[in-house]
Amino acid sequence: MHRLLRTFTALTALTAFGLTGCSSGSGSGKEKPAADAGRSTAADRPPESAFWVDPESPAARQVEQWEQEGRPQDAAVLRRISEQPMAVWPAGDDPAPDIKGAADGTAQGDRTAVFVAYNIPHRDCGQHSAGGAGSPDFYRQWIDKFARAIGKSPALVILEPDAVPHIVDGCTPGEYHAERYELLSEAIQRFKQQPRVKVYLDAGNPGWIDQAPKLAEPLQKAGIDQADGFSLNVSNFHTDETIKAYGRSLSEAVAGKHFVMDTSRNGKGPLASDREDAWCNPPGRGLGTPPTDKTGDALLDAVLWIKRPGDSDGPCRGGPAAGQWWPDYALGLARNAKDA
Numbered sequence: 001m002h003r004l005l006r007t008f009t010a011l012t013a014l015t016a017f018g019l020t021g022c023s024s025g026s027g028s029g030k031e032k033p034a035a036d037a038g039r040s041t042a043a044d045r046p047p048e049s050a051f052w053v054d055p056e057s058p059a060a061r062q063v064e065q066w067e068q069e070g071r072p073q074d075a076a077v078l079r080r081i082s083e084q085p086m087a088v089w090p091a092g093d094d095p096a097p098d099i100k101g102a103a104d105g106t107a108q109g110d111r112t113a114v115f116v117a118y119n120i121p122h123r124d125c126g127q128h129s130a131g132g133a134g135s136p137d138f139y140r141q142w143i144d145k146f147a148r149a150i151g152k153s154p155a156l157v158i159l160e161p162d163a164v165p166h167i168v169d170g171c172t173p174g175e176y177h178a179e180r181y182e183l184l185s186e187a188i189q190r191f192k193q194q195p196r197v198k199v200y201l202d203a204g205n206p207g208w209i210d211q212a213p214k215l216a217e218p219l220q221k222a223g224i225d226q227a228d229g230f231s232l233n234v235s236n237f238h239t240d241e242t243i244k245a246y247g248r249s250l251s252e253a254v255a256g257k258h259f260v261m262d263t264s265r266n267g268k269g270p271l272a273s274d275r276e277d278a279w280c281n282p283p284g285r286g287l288g289t290p291p292t293d294k295t296g297d298a299l300l301d302a303v304l305w306i307k308r309p310g311d312s313d314g315p316c317r318g319g320p321a322a323g324q325w326w327p328d329y330a331l332g333l334a335r336n337a338k339d340a
Contacts, residue, residue: 050293051085051156051304052102052111058325059310078327080334085291086264086305087114087158089323095119095142099149112154114291114304116234117146117191120160120183125171136179143187147194154196156260158306159187159227161234164218165204185223192226198301200260203230206238206246207270216253228301229258235307236262237270237282240289244300251299263288264305267338280316281329286336309333 054060059082066075090098095117102113119142123132133139150157163180166172172180184201191199201224203215224230230250233243240263247259267286271278287309293302310330312319319326334340 049085049291050112051291051302052105052113053083053085054088054102054105056101057082057086057308058327059308059330062310062325062327062330074331077334078331080287080337080340081309081330084305085111085114086308087116089116089118089308090146093142095146096149099146103150103153103155106153106155110154112156113150114156114158114306115146115150116158116161116306117143117187118161120163120180122172122176122180124162125166136183139183140186140190143190147190147197150191150194150197152195155194155198156302156304157191157197157199158231158234158260158304159191159199159201160184161202161231161306162204163202164215164222165202165208167218168204168209168214181218181221181223185221185226188223188226198228200229200231200301201227202234203232203250203259205233205236206242207236212246212250213253215250219254224254224257227257229260230254231260231262231306233262233266235265235313237266237268237278237285239266239269240303244297248299256299258299258301260302260304261300262306263291263303264307264309265333267333268336277316280313281319281326283317283332284336285333286338286340287333288338290339 059078063075063078063082066072066078088098088102090096092098099113099115102115105111106113119131119133119139121133121136121139133142163172163184167177167180188199188201191197201219201222203219206212209215219230232247232250238246240261243261243266247261251257251259264287265285266288268284271282271285289303291302291304295301295303310325310327310333312322312324312326312329314322319329
């Protein structure tokens with residue numbers, strides 16, 4: 001997702017899923033003993049969430065490890081991540097194993113799982129997150145397995161971060177454009193065969209394609225009319241208001257489609273200096289607005305943590321490979337959280 005990262009990384013909607021209630025967003029389910037200052041109180045915990053929280057996320061496991069190692073203060077801070085719902089990014093030739101736990105978990109409390117389908121052929125133009133399906137037919141099979149694994153569970157799918165913006169900025173070679181449009185359109189149709197799935201086709205971020213109307217025709221070619229909307233700011237750092245303004249402009253250009261936005265790391269906004277490398281593990285960033293379907297904006301269906309806070313952008317600034325858990329960076333994000 002190098003280009004995506006470099007250019008920086010509604011209750012009504014969920015009623016359509018048949019959701020009428022939700023459970024606590026806490027992944028630990030542990031109560032605080034009165035004498036244990038390292039654990040969060042009920043008042044400290046996030047409000048009830050419409051989205052599924054992964055109790056076995058890297059952040060949740062890190063919290064347990066730090067508690068065992070005698071780092072209760074750091075563990076308490078990291079709960080700002082571990083107790084929030086985050087997207088699942090299925091990997092490998094068979095995405096089903098990564099989907100099953102989340103899909104099954106949605107039944108406990110009538111919550112919605114958030115997934116990212118990120119396996120388009122020629123992904124990321126050969127950069128940090130290069131890879132993807134080896135052929136169009138394999139991609140079709142992968143998407144079919146993905147959709148089947150969701151089954152009848154309520155789910156929100158972010159479809160292929162980067163894929164359309166990389167066409168617009170010229171990073172994806174022209175000979176692949178028609179194939180990509182076809183695959184994206186087919187993927188939307190396949191996901192929409194599942195009865196409780198909403199699909200949001202990725203549209204980049206305001207710092208990448210700065211004029212939103214430039215995305216209108218490419219999104220239409222990719223099947224936006226069949227999707228529930230588009231996603232913005234995935235793995236990026238633009239502020240809430242910047243994203244909302246951009247989303248409203250793009251919505252107007254694509255027949256009023258709704259959108260969702262990633263606020264996982266935008267609590268301090270984008271890195272102001274060192275623009276060339278601002279995309280990759282920028283220092284001093286913080287968690288943004290917690291995930292919610294109650295946005296107060298008619299066009300904004302949900303605020304989400306699509307990029308999992310603490311997953312590295314790539315081997316820069318001392319980080320591990322792209323997508324690998326980096327506890328020290330996660331702790332920094334949590335300490336700098338928008339509402340901390």
